[in-house]
Amino acid sequence: MSYRFLKDLSKSDVAVEIRAKSAKEIFGESAKAFNGIIVKNPQLIGNSIKKKFFVRGSTMEDRMFDFFDKLIYYKDVHSILFSRISIEPGTDKLRRIEVKTAGSIIDAGKLRPIVDIKAVTMHKLSVVEKKGAFTATVVFDV
Numbered sequence: 290m291s292y293r294f295l296k297d298l299s300k301s302d303v304a305v306e307i308r309a310k311s312a313k314e315i316f317g318e319s320a321k322a323f324n325g326i327i328v329k330n331p332q333l334i335g336n337s338i339k340k341k342f343f344v345r346g347s348t349m350e351d352r353m354f355d356f357f358d359k360l361i362y363y364k365d366v367h368s369i370l371f372s373r374i375s376i377e378p379g380t381d382k383l384r385r386i387e388v389k390t391a392g393s394i395i396d397a398g399k400l401r402p403i404v405d406i407k408a409v410t411m412h413k414l415s416v417v418e419k420k421g422a423f424t425a426t427v428v429f430d431v
Contacts, residue, residue, distance in 0.1 A: 291308055291309065291318040291321055291322070292305050292306060292307045292308070292319075292325065293305065295426070298426070298428065299412070299428050302410065302412075302428050302429055302431060303406070303428070303429045304413065304426070304428045304429075305322045305426075305427055305429075306424060306425070306426050307319050307322050307424070308422065308424050309422070309423045309425075310422055310423075311421065311422075311423065312349070312423060313376040313378070314423070315349075315353075315416065315425055316344075316353075316374055316376050316386070316388065317373075317374040317376070319353065319357070320360065320371055320374045322427075323357065323360050323406065324370050326403070326404060326429065326431075327364070327370065327402060327403060327404065328370070328395070328400040328401060328402050328403060329400070329401035329402075329403055330399065330401055331370075331372075331400070333396075333400055334370050334400065335392065336373050336391035336392060337391075337393055338369055338391065338392050338394070339389070339391050340369070340390045341387065341388065341389050341390070342359050342388050342390075343385055343387055343388065344356045344359060344386045344388060346384065348416075349416035350411075350414050350415060350416050352384075352386060353414065353427065354411065354414060356386075356388065357429075358408075358409060359388070361407075361408065361409065363392075367394075368394050369392050369393065369394060370392050371390040371392035372393070373390060373391040373392070374388060374389075374390055375388070375389040375390070376388060376389075377389070404431045406430070406431055407430045407431060408429065408430040409427060409428075409430075410428045410429065410430055412428045413427075414426065414427055414428065
């Protein structure tokens with residue numbers, strides 16, 4: 290599993306720790322954690338809808354916050370969850386990242402929703418790099 294729940298970090302929200310081997314992979318693993326919080330069967334999310342968007346920020350925490358904010362937007366406005374994430378760093382040293390996605394409309398009967406993420410929070414948000422590997426800690430308002 291690329292993520293684990295942190296039960297003692299936040300009592301009324303959902304907190305997760307996400308691990309990845311690189312800066313590019315932390316976003317894909319973060320999307321898996323996001324989906325795993327929302328639906329019981331994230332492995333059944335399709336890939337017929339393609340979208341592209343950009344995330345920006347001066348720090349990895351800012352970019353991670355913007356990334357989750359965009360995932361929440363697509364979930365809330367378009368009822369889409371993404372099963373595939375591809376990251377293309379911008380020329381400005383990862384301050385602007387191009388995100389290519391593939392996903393599908395949320396099918397409640399198939400995916401079996403568990404909880405709705407309302408927002409990503411700045412509370413305890415961190416992205417730490419150690420020896421080339423990345424660990425993100427994120428708290429969601431549910």
